[in-house]
Structures are given as structure tokens and as C-alpha cells.
Amino acid sequence: MADPASTLAPENVGKSPSYLGLKGQPLLYAVTFCCSTGFLLFGYDLGFMGGLTTNEKFLNDFGNPQSTFLGFLVSSYEVGATFGALFQYWMADYLGGRKPANMIGLSIVIIGAVIQTSSFSRAQFIVGRIVAGFGLGIVTTVIPIWLAECTVPKSRGRMMAMQLSNLIIGLIISNWLVYGMSFHEGSIQWRFPVGFQIILALSVFGFLPFLPESPRYLASVGKNEAANHALAALRGGWPDDEHIQFEIKEIEYAISVESEEVGGWSDVFRDNGISGFTRVAIAFSANFFQQMSGVNVMSSLGPYVFENSIGMSAHNAMLVSGGLQVYYFLSSLIPWWAVDRVGRRKLFMIGSGGMGACMMFSAIFVGVNKKGTGYAAAAVLYIFQTFFTMGWQSNMWVYPSELLPLKLRLRGGALSVVSQWLFTFTVVMITPVMITNIGYKSYIVFMVFNFATIPVIYFCYPETSQRPLEVVDLLFADRENGRRPSLWEVVKDSTSKEFVANIEEQLKEGARFRYENGDVIAEAKEQVHHLEKNNAV
Known part of the structure; x- marks a missing residue:
């Protein structure tokens, strides 16, 4: 029997199916670009409210909310996203694939953005935040799974790292757009940054129909001919090529092995077959540990932290926060090289150790509260982002998609994203209150979580890199x-x-x-x- 991994036969060159005229690696890059734009929207939505928390016009228009309500105004988005991920968990069998689910989620994001942009009351703005968050909860559940199921093992982590770098570009755009609009008069200061979500969502929505569906999803629902066609395009081959047929048979074999896991909503809580519940629990915990690292303190509330915890002026807080996002992006280029070479487990542990140390030094510098120590704390928070991008950014988002069995991948992924948004909400909600009431001790809380993560990873997280x-x-x-x-x-x-x-x-x-x-x-x-x-x- 010929080697199934052999290269495409010369007589088949030029005959293979394509999407947008692309096939093979260029098509994989196109899928990655679409997913990356979706995560750019994710990053933008995480970031723009952080800038508005120090915008005088926005605060005046909404009655100058106190820290508790301000935290809820920001974190209501995460409430919606939690319910969006739960919706994906319940309705996964009825949305018809990875692409339709994404399009539904993006449509809901657009509706929520329109409601927010036209708001004249706190209630309307919160409703818009929850609706848009609901849509993004669907999108952030499906996009990593779609990308993981289309890519090849050796480059899966790198493709996800590219996607997550775009999340940071979204944060950068949000910070500098809010800063730039602050020089304009009237409510356009905040309405335009809020409405910009619509442009980003439409750009992803318009691209999706022209790209392939996940071949693994198609195989799992018995659409073998369509799965062959999509896989052939993604691998730059022809549906009848031996190496394409062999990869399809590998997928079918794995489906037969996990056949005891029927894929219903309750099966994520059972361990029959191939340890479905255990794997869902690990994926859930990965999202939990990422959020309890404290990363969204800086992503969602950077200007607030620099102003109220470190003591900068509102103007300087915006500038330093904007600079932090640029530095964050540059740090995110490290995983492009490291994520598929070092391995998931090592990167998780390196990231947690570094973030724990950074939070410890931040607590010391903010607690001392002498001239210059505030800026030392800001510098340490910059370094924190390097350890986060290296250990937990793209690494965490690809891990559940690699870990979960095919028939439970979307439902288990939805539950893991519920963890992501639930604890993002918790962190964003309590951070303003913590900074107001316990000051430097806020950083000690996140330090403890980071250091406690390391033994859990060592004993409970299997290696999935390049598998x-x-x-x-x-x-x-x-x-x-x-x-x-x-x-x-x-x-x-x-x-x-x-x-x-x-x-x-x-x-x-x-x-x-x-x-x-x-x-x-x-x-x-x-x-x-x-x-x-x-x-x-």
C-alpha cells in the first residue's frame, strides 16, 4: 500500500476543489484570517469599555456611576456572553455546522451594537451590552473549534497564535480609537467607538459563506462527500486522492472509537467511552485559570487600574494603557514560534509562574506607594502581558479544541467558554471594588491563583501539541x-x-x-x- 501521506500526484495538480480560488495552505490562511477577524472583534469588545470608564462625557451621560455599578456596566457584556455560550451548548445540534453558528452569533452582535450606540439610558445600554455579549459568546465558542478542525497538527498552534494576535490588535484599536475620539465634542466621543463593533462584525459575516465547513463536523453528521470535498480543498488535493481518503478514514475511525459518547447535551457529564466528562472538566478549568490570572484586569479595565490603583492622571492612564496594548501585541508574536515547539504543558506552567511573580511585585510596589513605585508597578504589569501571551493566550484557546472528543467538541467547548465568560464577568465586576477597598492586596489574590495553577497543570493536563x-x-x-x-x-x-x-x-x-x-x-x-x-x- 502506498504511503497515505505522500504528495499529490502530478496528474491531479490543478484539479482539486477550491474556495475563493484558494486551496491548501493559502486556503488555511484564509480560514485563519476570517477567524482572526472574529477575534479582533472579540478583543475590540473587551477593550473599548475600559477606555470609556474614564471618559467624562460617557460617565456624565450615564449619571456618573459608582465603582460597583460601573463594574457591572462593563461586565454585563460577559453576562450576555455566558448565556450565548450556554445557548450554543443547548442548541449545538440544530445550528447546522460551524459556519451557520458563527453567522447567527455575528448577527446578534450587530443587533446589540445598534442598541448600545443609540442608548440614552443606563437600562438600554446594559440591554445592548448583554445582547452583543450573547452573540459573541456563540462566536467565541465556535471559531476556535472551526479553526482547529481545519488546520494540520504541526501548525495548529501557530494558526491559533495568529488569531490571538488579532485579538490584541482589537484591543489596540479600541484603546486608541476611544482616546482619539475623546478630543471631539458631544456623545460622538463614545457612540462612534461603540458603533465600530458593527463594522468589524459585518466584515467577518461577509467572508464566512465563501469558506469551507469543518470536514470533521461534516464527517460526524454523515456528510462524507462534502467532508471529502472540504478536506481536499484544505489540503490542496483531490477528493479521490489516497492521502485525503486516508485522513477521512482516520476521522471515521476515531468517531467509531468514541461511539459510546452519543453527543447529547447530558453526555458531557458522563465518563463512558473516552472520558468525556474528564476532558470537559479540564477544558473548563483551563478557561477558569486563564481568567483568574488577572489578565482581564488590564484588558478590560487598564485605564481604570492605571488611574485609580497606580495614581496616574486620566490622560496619562489612557496613554499608558494604549502603550500596554501595543506591547501586548508585540509579545503575542512570541507564541507564533513557541506554541508548536515548546508544548502546551510547559508553556502553561511558564506563563503561570511568570504571571504570579509579576502580580507579587505589583502588590509590593503599589503597597509601598512611594514616588516612582507606581511606575515600577506599571512596568511589571507590562511584563505580565509577556508571560500571559507566551503561556495562556493562544495556548489556552487551542487547548480545549484539541482535548475534547469530536462528538462533544462543540458542547464541551461551549461549557469551557461559559467558564471563560463567567469568570471574566467575576473579575471585571469585582476589580473596581477590590481596588477601592483593599488596594494592593488585589494583586495578591491573582498571585495566589497563578501559583496554584502550576501543580494542577503538571498532574492533570495532557500534552496535545502537534498531535x-x-x-x-x-x-x-x-x-x-x-x-x-x-x-x-x-x-x-x-x-x-x-x-x-x-x-x-x-x-x-x-x-x-x-x-x-x-x-x-x-x-x-x-x-x-x-x-x-x-x-x-
Whole structure:
């Protein structure tokens, strides 16, 4: 049998299907660009309210809210996003794929942005924030999964890192747009930055219909011909090429292994099959630890922190916060190189250790409260962003999509994003109150969470970097005599090159069997279906 990973035969060159005239790596870059623009919207929505928390016109128009209500005004977006992710959890089977779900979410973001932009009362603005957040909760659930299911293992992390760099570009745009508009008169100061969400959402919405659906999703719902077509375009081949057919058979083999996980809404709470609940719990915890690192203190409330915790003027707080986002973007280029070379586990632990140390030094400098220490605290918060981007930015967003089984990937991903938004809301809501009431001790809280994360990762987080998604499924599958491996056993095996090589060979053998006996398998399925139909009668 020929090597299924062999290059495309010369006679097939030029015949393979394409989208927008693109195929292979250029098409993967197009999918990444679309996903990246969606995350640019995500970053923009996280960031623009941070600037408005120190905008006098905005605060006057909404009755100069106190810190508690101001925190809710910002974090109401996260409330909506939490419910949007829950909606995706309940309705995943009815939205018809990754692309339609994204388009529904973007439409809701646009509606929410219109409501916010036209607001003349606190209630209307909060409703708009919740509606837009609901839409973004759907989008942020689906985009990482769509990208992970389209890319190849060796570049999956890098593609996600590119996407997350665009999130930071969204933060940069939001900070400097709010700063620039602050020199204008009237409510246009805040209405234009709020309305800018619509432009970003429309740009993603217009691009989506012309790109391929996830081939793994199509295979999971029995649309094998469409899956072949999409995969051939993404790999730059032809649907009948041997290496395309072989990859499809690998996907089908993994689906058959996880067949006990039927994919219903309640199955994410069961551990039958291939440890579905355990994997959902790990994905949920990854989102929790990312938010409790304190990153959104700076992303959503940067100007507020620099003004009220460190003691800068409102003008300087905006400038330093804007500079922080530029530095944040430059730091985000590090994972482009590191994320697929160093591995998920090491980067998680390096990031948490560095962020914990930065929060410790911030507490010291803010607590001392002498001339110059405030600026030292600001410098440390800059360094914090480097450790975050290296350890938890793109690394965290790709991890649940790699870890979760196919039939539970969207529902489990939705629950993990619920964690993301629930704890983003918690952090953004309590930070103004914490800074007002306990000052420098706020940083100690985040320091403790960062240091506590490290042993959890070491003992409970399997390595998924550069593994085919189907290999990750087989790591959790029952071992000899039907024995279920412990989580620590899975973690150790995931870091063993020899064990992973054996798993990869098992996957190839299973796929090779399906490739060589496809007609027999199809006939057997047809016979089972016929018998079930007769028994039902």
C-alpha cells in the first residue's frame, strides 16, 4: 500500500476543489484570517469599555456611576456572553455546522451594537451590552473549534497564535480609537467607538459563506462527500486522492472509537467511552485559570487600574494603557514560534509562574506607594502581558479544541467558554471594588491563583501539541482488558514519545482497515440498519 501521506500526484495538480480560488495552505490562511477577524472583534469588545470608564462625557451621560455599578456596566457584556455560550451548548445540534453558528452569533452582535450606540439610558445600554455579549459568546465558542478542525497538527498552534494576535490588535484599536475620539465634542466621543463593533462584525459575516465547513463536523453528521470535498480543498488535493481518503478514514475511525459518547447535551457529564466528562472538566478549568490570572484586569479595565490603583492622571492612564496594548501585541508574536515547539504543558506552567511573580511585585510596589513605585508597578504589569501571551493566550484557546472528543467538541467547548465568560464577568465586576477597598492586596489574590495553577497543570493536563485530534481521543480510550486509564496515566503517556508513536500507529492501522474494507463496513452497516428497521416493524 502506498504511503497515505505522500504528495499529490502530478496528474491531479490543478484539479482539486477550491474556495475563493484558494486551496491548501493559502486556503488555511484564509480560514485563519476570517477567524482572526472574529477575534479582533472579540478583543475590540473587551477593550473599548475600559477606555470609556474614564471618559467624562460617557460617565456624565450615564449619571456618573459608582465603582460597583460601573463594574457591572462593563461586565454585563460577559453576562450576555455566558448565556450565548450556554445557548450554543443547548442548541449545538440544530445550528447546522460551524459556519451557520458563527453567522447567527455575528448577527446578534450587530443587533446589540445598534442598541448600545443609540442608548440614552443606563437600562438600554446594559440591554445592548448583554445582547452583543450573547452573540459573541456563540462566536467565541465556535471559531476556535472551526479553526482547529481545519488546520494540520504541526501548525495548529501557530494558526491559533495568529488569531490571538488579532485579538490584541482589537484591543489596540479600541484603546486608541476611544482616546482619539475623546478630543471631539458631544456623545460622538463614545457612540462612534461603540458603533465600530458593527463594522468589524459585518466584515467577518461577509467572508464566512465563501469558506469551507469543518470536514470533521461534516464527517460526524454523515456528510462524507462534502467532508471529502472540504478536506481536499484544505489540503490542496483531490477528493479521490489516497492521502485525503486516508485522513477521512482516520476521522471515521476515531468517531467509531468514541461511539459510546452519543453527543447529547447530558453526555458531557458522563465518563463512558473516552472520558468525556474528564476532558470537559479540564477544558473548563483551563478557561477558569486563564481568567483568574488577572489578565482581564488590564484588558478590560487598564485605564481604570492605571488611574485609580497606580495614581496616574486620566490622560496619562489612557496613554499608558494604549502603550500596554501595543506591547501586548508585540509579545503575542512570541507564541507564533513557541506554541508548536515548546508544548502546551510547559508553556502553561511558564506563563503561570511568570504571571504570579509579576502580580507579587505589583502588590509590593503599589503597597509601598512611594514616588516612582507606581511606575515600577506599571512596568511589571507590562511584563505580565509577556508571560500571559507566551503561556495562556493562544495556548489556552487551542487547548480545549484539541482535548475534547469530536462528538462533544462543540458542547464541551461551549461549557469551557461559559467558564471563560463567567469568570471574566467575576473579575471585571469585582476589580473596581477590590481596588477601592483593599488596594494592593488585589494583586495578591491573582498571585495566589497563578501559583496554584502550576501543580494542577503538571498532574492533570495532557500534552496535545502537534498531535492529530484523533490521537488525543485514543490517549483517553480504554486500555487492555477494557481498563480505563487514570488521568495521571493519560498525562504521563501523553508526554511519552514512544507511547504516542504507538497510538499514532494504532490510528493508522484503524484507518488503513477502513480504507481497505470500506465496502464491507458499509454493507455491514446497511444490514444492521435493515435488521433494526424490520425489528421495529
